[in-house]
Amino acid sequence: MSAPDGADPALAAAGVWLVIPCYRVVDHILTVIARAPPWVEGIVCVDDACPAGSGDFIAANNTDPRVRLLRLAENQGVGGATLAGYEEAARLGGRILVKVDGDDQMDLTYLPQLVAPILLGEADYAKGNRFTSLNHLQSMPGVRVFGNAGLSFLAKVSTGYWNVFDPTNGFTAIEASVARLVAQKKVARRFFFETDLLYHLGTLRAVVRDVPMPARYGDEESNLKITQVVGSFAWRHLRNFVRRVLGQYFVRDFHIATLELVFGASFLAFGGAYALHWIAVREPGQAASAGVVMMAALPVIIGVQLLLQAMNFDVFNVPTRPIHPYLRTLERIEADAEAAQREDA
Incomplete structure (x- = not known):
């Protein structure tokens, strides 16, 4: 036109x-x-x-x-x-x-x-x-x-x-x-x-x-x-x-971020659960020892760091290659195939 x-x-x-x-x-x-x-x-x-x-x-x-x-x-x-x-x-x-x-x-x-x-x-x-x-x-x-x-x-x-x-x-x-x-x-x-x-x-x-x-x-x-x-x-x-x-990290693909998510969530959950368990069973007025503090705090720190790394990966995993050229080509191929079938018929 x-x-x-x-x-x-x-x-x-x-x-x-x-x-x-x-x-x-x-x-x-x-x-x-x-x-x-x-x-x-x-x-x-x-x-x-x-x-x-x-x-x-x-x-x-x-x-x-x-x-x-x-x-x-x-x-x-x-x-x-x-x-x-x-x-x-x-x-x-x-x-x-x-x-x-x-x-x-x-x-x-x-x-x-x-x-x-x-x-x-x-x-x-x-x-x-x-x-x-x-x-x-x-x-x-x-x-x-x-x-x-x-x-x-x-x-x-x-x-x-x-x-x-x-x-x-x-x-x-x-x-x-x-x-x-x-x-x-x-x-x-x-x-x-x-x-x-x-x-x-x-x-x-x-x-x-x-x-x-x-x-x-x-x-x-x-x-x-x-x-x-x-x-x-x-x-x-x-x-x-x-x-x-x-879907993105466990079904359609598998990245380093997948491992960071799994281990990060696991460490965070373990540290939080350990701290809550100790609070529930401790004697009234009992102070936490250095070992107890580290058993709770260290997994939480590691877990948060791993989750932040997974988030950083996700930020840089934004799509950068357009898909419509591929889709247009596929549509043309399918249209040509249908036209050929009609001619043969």
């Missing part, structure tokens, strides 16, 4: 599609569509069974020929709507799929920076990061700053992506073949979607890159209530951490 006027030919030929989950966004969705750059090939608006009639509103008022409207029979949450949009955009030929919220919080002038790591073959997934500059945080409410900082640390631990921050940022881009692969996994469908997606990308060893961009807030209302999800988020982070460690 020829590049639209003023558009970079590389961007115009990249097959960039926007995926916009639509739920109570009738006040902003047309503005979001209008701000899509001319080099964006297509836009999939996903009506997530919106009670405000977002789908009907788009169908009646949209004039952009690039828009494709996808209606879901039942509400599936932001995650379910995004995954359905990925599938539709990829089916229509999209190669780089950009998830954009319909509430006009995301500055689409940063779209080139977001798709560039994937277009250059340096990443499989790119996401916005509002924490790279103090200037970027000026418009973000203080509560959100501290909340996102805490969630970012938990996400580093549970996903293994120690190189990324701001995991709840919903302005993301993913290569289509990677999107098809991750859609086969049990990704959380609602507010934990972005973080859970990172976890599942980690199981695929996909490369993730942060893209600096400022926060932007207007008169939109968030559907997320912090008090309702804090307990659920903490449990999901813990569950993903345990699953990641077991």
Whole structure:
């Protein structure tokens, strides 16, 4: 296809599609569509069974020929709507799929920076990061700053992506073949979607890159209530951490960190158990001897050191080689094989 006027030919030929989950966004969705750059090939608006009639509103008022409207029979949450949009955009030929919220919080002038790591073959997934500059945080409410900082640390631990921050940022881009692969996994469908997606990308060893961009807030209302999800988020982070460690260091591979985890946890448990046992059986007023102290303290010290070494290994074990070139090649081979079978038939 020829590049639209003023558009970079590389961007115009990249097959960039926007995926916009639509739920109570009738006040902003047309503005979001209008701000899509001319080099964006297509836009999939996903009506997530919106009670405000977002789908009907788009169908009646949209004039952009690039828009494709996808209606879901039942509400599936932001995650379910995004995954359905990925599938539709990829089916229509999209190669780089950009998830954009319909509430006009995301500055689409940063779209080139977001798709560039994937277009250059340096990443499989790119996401916005509002924490790279103090200037970027000026418009973000203080509560959100501290909340996102805490969630970012938990996400580093549970996903293994120690190189990324701001995991709840919903302005993301993913290569289509990677999107098809991750859609086969049990990704959380609602507010934990972005973080859970990172976890599942980690199981695929996909490369993730942060893209600096400022926060932007207007008169939109968030559907997320912090008090309702804090307990659920903490449990999901813990569950993903345990699953990641077991899968990454005991099932799919075996590293020096595996031994450090096993012996570190064993030494720590032994030292702690020994100390508790001595406290339980000691005579009233009896002081611990040097030998007792060393029998408790030394295993704890060794255990903590081994666990810190395992953590250090984990930090440097972040994926660095993108997987989408391999997936694209595999798709071409499978397509050629199917074509050959049809010709033989």
